[in-house]
Amino acid sequence: MIYLDNAASTPMHPHVIAAMQSAMDSLAGNPSSVHQMGRQVKMRLTEARERLADWLHCQSTEIVFTSGGTEANHMALFSAFLAGRKRTDRPHFLTTAIEHHAVLESLELIQELGADITLLPASLGGRISVDALLDAIRPQTVCVSLMMVNNELGSRLPVEEAVQRIKSIRPDIHLHTDAVQALPNLRLSLSSLGVDSAAFSAHKIHGPKGIGALYIRKGQPFFSSLRGGQQERKRRAGTENILGIIGFAEAVKMLREEWEIRQEKLYRLNRLMRSVFQQIPDCEVLSPDDAVPSILSTAFSGTSSSTMLMQLDLAGFAASAGSACTAGVIAQSHVLSACGYPENIRKSAIRWSLSVMNTESEIEKLKDWLQGHFKSS
Numbered sequence: 001m002i003y004l005d006n007a008a009s010t011p012m013h014p015h016v017i018a019a020m021q022s023a024m025d026s027l028a029g030n031p032s033s034v035h036q037m038g039r040q041v042k043m044r045l046t047e048a049r050e051r052l053a054d055w056l057h058c059q060s061t062e063i064v065f066t067s068g069g070t071e072a073n074h075m076a077l078f079s080a081f082l083a084g085r086k087r088t089d090r091p092h093f094l095t096t097a098i099e100h101h102a103v104l105e106s107l108e109l110i111q112e113l114g115a116d117i118t119l120l121p122a123s124l125g126g127r128i129s130v131d132a133l134l135d136a137i138r139p140q141t142v143c144v145s146l147m148m149v150n151n152e153l154g155s156r157l158p159v160e161e162a163v164q165r166i167k168s169i170r171p172d173i174h175l176h177t178d179a180v181q182a183l184p185n186l187r188l189s190l191s192s193l194g195v196d197s198a199a200f201s202a203h204k205i206h207g208p209k210g211i212g213a214l215y216i217r218k219g220q221p222f223f224s225s226l227r228g229g230q231q232e233r234k235r236r237a238g239t240e241n242i243l244g245i246i247g248f249a250e251a252v253k254m255l256r257e258e259w260e261i262r263q264e265k266l267y268r269l270n271r272l273m274r275s276v277f278q279q280i281p282d283c284e285v286l287s288p289d290d291a292v293p294s295i296l297s298t299a300f301s302g303t304s305s306s307t308m309l310m311q312l313d314l315a316g317f318a319a320s321a322g323s324a325c326t327a328g329v330i331a332q333s334h335v336l337s338a339c340g341y342p343e344n345i346r347k348s349a350i351r352w353s354l355s356v357m358n359t360e361s362e363i364e365k366l367k368d369w370l371q372g373h374f375k376s377s
């Protein structure tokens with residue numbers, strides 16, 4: 001199978017598997033236990049936290065390990081809600097209509113609990129205007145949530161500009177970013193970015209599934225929505241997923257070591273993919289030219305996404321129609337709708353996503369298949 005669905009999840013790096021296997025053999029204790037076996041696990045937990053913080057340019061105390069990107073987004077937004085409710089009866093949240101469901105559905109729940117939510121539409125290519133964001137801010141706005149990289153189009157959202165402009169007029173607003181798809185693509189410095197919180201996930205960088213992290217800026221009030229223990233400085237109760245955390249840290253180590261090689265390769269493969277799609281007359285590339293290199297969305301006129309994905313699957317290619325989290329059933333993309341793409345495009349969209357483990361010869365095979373397929377169909 002040729003795997004072109006890396007935005008959904010990436011295969012684990014061999015070093016990650018080895019690090020987790022060795023931890024499985026040797027780490028029996030609970031990091032909260034005071035005996036040697038507990039302390040040994042605690043030390044590994046501390047090392048992992050420091051490694052992630054170092055890569056993200058933040059302090060290790062600002063990192064809270066979570067079960068993944070979904071939970072990290074949820075915790076950040078709930079914290080902003082609980083903090084906001086102390087200031088106003090009806091806190092207002094501002095976000096974009098192209099966020100991941102992890103953000104949109106957390107906000108739906110927050111709305112049910114008494115908040116107002118504004119979803120800003122995007123334009124073609126997944127662009128968001130900071131002017132429009134500023135215009136939508138109200139006196140009751142307590143939180144703005146803006147993803148860094150859109151998971152369907154690969155578009156980069158103007159988080160840095162938004163933080164600067166919003167903080168200059170309303171420093172009290174909590175600025176959250178879903179940085180799950182930024183981690184494999186952008187070299188981040190959280191201390192200079194100035195966001196109050198950010199969500200990350202290990203399985204997009206060849207780490208294990210079911211582990212992620214929430215960055216919470218030092219000094220930012222945090223109200224945990226998962227209580228019942230002192231772990232993670234009381235910000236996320238429950239015995240830590242030490243195997244996942246060790247795997248995440250090893251994935252970050254490999255990301256750091258291979259950063260230049262990976263970036264160079266992703267851009268090379270992305271250019272090759274784009275040139276392949278240019279040669280297929282029925283194909284339109286939806287991702288903007290400056291999208292991150294790992295994500296490329298297309299539409300093939302006249303072929304529905306589900307038919308195309310089935311044909312690709314039979315031919316040995318794994319891709320997706322939108323974000324994997326909704327792809328169990330192929331629903332039309334809320335991202336493409338929010339950007340204003342017409343129905344024929346939304347119905348025929350395919351998202352291709354790359355990782356460093358892909359090769360040029362795989363893309364050549366895709367090219368041969370697409371050329372044969374569109375000639376004969």
Ligand SMILES: Cc1ncc(COP(=O)(O)O)c(C=O)c1O
Nearest residue numbers: 068069070100102151180181201
């Ligand atoms: C942008 C974005 N946010 C959040 C998530 C959810 O992350 P996780 O699968 O770790 O819960 C994903 C996963 O696809 C994503 O792409």
